[in-house]
Amino acid sequence: MTDTDTDTTTSDPAVRVENLSVMYRTTFEKVPTFKSALRRVGRGKREVHEVKALTDVSFEVDHGTSIGIIGSNGAGKSSLMRAIAGILPPSEGRIEVHGRVSTLLALGVGFNRKLSGRENVILGGLAAGMTHAELNERYDEIAEFAELGEFIDMPMRTYSSGMYSRLAFSVAVHLNPDILLIDEALSTGDAKFKQKAARKMREVADNAGTMFLVSHSMRSIKRLCSQCLWLHKGQVMMQGEPEEVIAAYSKFLEVGEDAFTLDDM
Amino acid sequence: MNATRLDEEFTSSVHIYEPHRNGLPRLRPYFKALWQRKPFATEMSRASIRADNVNTFFGQIWQVLNPLFLACVYFLLVMIIRGRGNSFDANVERFVHLCAGLFVYHIFFAGCVRQGASSVVGGGKLLLNMSFPRLLLPLAEVRTAFVKFLPTLVVFFVILLGFGRPLHWEVIIAPAFFLMLGMFAAGMAMIFATMQVYFRDIGSFLPYMVRIWLYMSPILWYPDDPINTLNDAGIPEWVLHANPLYSMVGGWSELLVQGHIPEASWWIAASSWSVVALVTGALFFMSREREFAVRL
Ligand SMILES: Nc1ncnc2c1ncn2[C@@H]1O[C@H](COP(=O)(O)OP(=O)(O)OP(=O)(O)O)[C@@H](O)[C@H]1O
Numbered sequence: 001m002t003d004t005d006t007d008t009t010t011s012d013p014a015v016r017v018e019n020l021s022v023m024y025r026t027t028f029e030k031v032p033t034f035k036s037a038l039r040r041v042g043r044g045k046r047e048v049h050e051v052k053a054l055t056d057v058s059f060e061v062d063h064g065t066s067i068g069i070i071g072s073n074g075a076g077k078s079s080l081m082r083a084i085a086g087i088l089p090p091s092e093g094r095i096e097v098h099g100r101v102s103t104l105l106a107l108g109v110g111f112n113r114k115l116s117g118r119e120n121v122i123l124g125g126l127a128a129g130m131t132h133a134e135l136n137e138r139y140d141e142i143a144e145f146a147e148l149g150e151f152i153d154m155p156m157r158t159y160s161s162g163m164y165s166r167l168a169f170s171v172a173v174h175l176n177p178d179i180l181l182i183d184e185a186l187s188t189g190d191a192k193f194k195q196k197a198a199r200k201m202r203e204v205a206d207n208a209g210t211m212f213l214v215s216h217s218m219r220s221i222k223r224l225c226s227q228c229l230w231l232h233k234g235q236v237m238m239q240g241e242p243e244e245v246i247a248a249y250s251k252f253l254e255v256g257e258d259a260f261t262l263d264d265m
Numbered sequence: 266m267n268a269t270r271l272d273e274e275f276t277s278s279v280h281i282y283e284p285h286r287n288g289l290p291r292l293r294p295y296f297k298a299l300w301q302r303k304p305f306a307t308e309m310s311r312a313s314i315r316a317d318n319v320n321t322f323f324g325q326i327w328q329v330l331n332p333l334f335l336a337c338v339y340f341l342l343v344m345i346i347r348g349r350g351n352s353f354d355a356n357v358e359r360f361v362h363l364c365a366g367l368f369v370y371h372i373f374f375a376g377c378v379r380q381g382a383s384s385v386v387g388g389g390k391l392l393l394n395m396s397f398p399r400l401l402l403p404l405a406e407v408r409t410a411f412v413k414f415l416p417t418l419v420v421f422f423v424i425l426l427g428f429g430r431p432l433h434w435e436v437i438i439a440p441a442f443f444l445m446l447g448m449f450a451a452g453m454a455m456i457f458a459t460m461q462v463y464f465r466d467i468g469s470f471l472p473y474m475v476r477i478w479l480y481m482s483p484i485l486w487y488p489d490d491p492i493n494t495l496n497d498a499g500i501p502e503w504v505l506h507a508n509p510l511y512s513m514v515g516g517w518s519e520l521l522v523q524g525h526i527p528e529a530s531w532w533i534a535a536s537s538w539s540v541v542a543l544v545t546g547a548l549f550f551m552s553r554e555r556e557f558a559v560r561l
Pocket residue numbers: 024025026051052053071072073074075076077078079080559561
């Protein structure tokens with residue numbers, strides 16, 4: 001919400017991240033309650049647990065680059081995407097984003113499970129700032145791409161996780177963003193949809209769009225990305241050519257590359 | 266904020282995110298974005314109403330029966346506590362007054378507070394994955410409560426006329442008091458929504474608070490009832506206005522049932538409370554809203 005107006009010059013990168021740190025604050029209790037807060041005050045203790053998801057991350061991504069983000073579970077990939085989308089406030093450092101961002105983060109992109117797929121598409125679009133007119137115009141395209149048939153009008157609690165991700169992906173790519181953030185959206189899609197989605201991502205990449213792709217599938221990163229960033233425990237380990245970074249990452253894991261060729265995307 | 270073409274006319278497509286101290290976002294762009302995304306709040310509220318009464322016919326019937334049952338139960342309660350012995354007309358007047366207050370309090374005000382309180386915490390995935398002015402969430406619940414309140418207004422007028430009570434022209438002034446109540450309710454919804462992020466059990470305290478506030482407001486009793494007692498005890502009358510709902514709900518019922526225009530002090534109390542609640546609520550919410558994502 002701190003949009004600062006600055007002149008866009010062509011030399012600016014699409015995303016510039018400087019010394020970024022992101023911290024989650026959670027309490028040890030499963031849910032923070034008033035009761036436990038009172039009890040804590042009684043004991044004179046503050047039990048706020050700070051989880052540092054990202055520490056001192058810096059990198060730049062130029063317009064038209066598709067960059068893959070890899071790293072083990074809990075490395076901070078999703079947190080980085082959320083910070084770039086402006087959802088998580090940085091606790092230190094600074095993020096500059098030049099362009100319209102569309103987010104496709106994890107599964108179930110802001111979706112309300114009680115509502116139908118159609119209603120969720122409309123709500124998602126409106127939340128992203130589209131108008132009703134624009135949405136009506138693009139709705140058919142979105143529905144068609146997701147290929148959900150009559151399920152588009154069923155409550156989303158009846159969806160399988162693959163159907164979820166199809167719809168989420170379809171919405172994100174049809175928002176016509178300058179910068180597309182995709183977080184493991186395809187892990188549950190079937191082979192046919194993965195292919196289709198990969199083609200669509202290529203298309204976005206070819207149209208000089210900027211794309212961030214978080215994936216555990218090294219093959220899709222190699223196929224779709226021109227750059228790769230490796231995160232480990234909230235820190236950047238390496239940035240560069242996908243081949244090199246992935247080779248280093250695989251070596252780091254002490255697992256042969258073969259382990260990754262099994263999961264195609 | 267997710268930058269999309271809509272925002273572009275106003276803000277350039279450059280976004281800079283920096284560490285935040287519990288400060289306010291810049292207000293002008295914030296309210297511009299809020300205004301632009303009004304359709305989102307509308308659609309959100311519409312969708313949740315649709316999801317609530319999937320079974321439309323009985324859903325609608327329930328919207329009408331629920332407040333009626335409620336009014337009957339409370340009327341019985343009042344009768345038992347006061348003992349009988351009033352004339353029929355006095356009882357009718359009491360029942361109509363009770364309906365006026367109870368519907369606006371229980372369906373609208375309590376609805377705003379209860380649903381508004383859980384709007385942010387219940388927004389889960391939406392908050393984690395989308396970036397938009399969060400104030401839209403409690404505001405959507407205010408709209409929902411308003412839409413649910415409308416049918417009870419019809420029920421009220423049927424009761425009013427059905428019992429042969431006159432329809433006063435002063436009824437047209439009543440929306441002013443409703444508006445003030447709405448602003449107050451919106452402020453409360455924002456405050457409780459923020460608090461629920463920090464204390465998840467606020468939701469289980471709310472029903473008690475709602476119940477006590479109901480007893481303390483001029484719904485089961487007339488606004489004039491406590492005045493004699495206060496005078497006898499030498500307490501100035503204005504202490505009644507310490508409860509914001511005294512003037513708001515009281516004024517609403519006075520206008521609808523008695524056709525009596527409240528005196529100036531009521532207008533002053535109601536309008537100041539509503540403005541203070543709305544501004545405080547909005548500022549409190551906005552100063553915290555960027556932290557919601559890390560706290561959920
Ligand atoms: N809502 C949250 N509250 C507290 N800590 C969190 C929250 N979300 C993530 N974390 C912590 O932040 C760190 C980074 O998490 P993140 O989700 O960014 O990892 P990731 O790289 O996306 O992992 P994965 O590959 O499993 O998706 C982890 O240590 C995690 O425990």
